[in-house]
Amino acid sequence: MAIKIDYKKCCWKDGKCSSCSCGGACVGCVEACPVQAITREKLVKIDLKKCISCGACVEACKHKALKLV
Ligand code: SF4
Numbered sequence: 218m219a220i221k222i223d224y225k226k227c228c229w230k231d232g233k234c235s236s237c238s239c240g241g242a243c244v245g246c247v248e249a250c251p252v253q254a255i256t257r258e259k260l261v262k263i264d265l266k267k268c269i270s271c272g273a274c275v276e277a278c279k280h281k282a283l284k285l286v
């Protein structure tokens with residue numbers, strides 16, 4: 218299983234949150250990851266070499282932008 222991100226659903230765009238209604242929830246994936254595989258730059262980046270496919274970020278993402286496939 219590998220983590221995939223749907224950039225259309227992710228509210229983090231061009232280095233900032235683009236959703237007035239998310240209330241800061243867009244940091245959820247970064248904070249949830251136990252191995253610090255997720256960083257936010259212009260877009261969310263996931264280091265697949267670090268990812269252990271735990272699914273914590275999938276649960277944390279309020280926008281359902283992440284999934285394990
Ligand atoms: S929690 Fe979801 S919407 Fe927010 S930055 Fe992470 S992937 Fe994007």
Ligand code: SF4
Nearest residue numbers: 250268269271272274
């Ligand atoms: S599946 Fe787990 S290890 Fe992989 S990016 Fe998400 S929280 Fe991090």
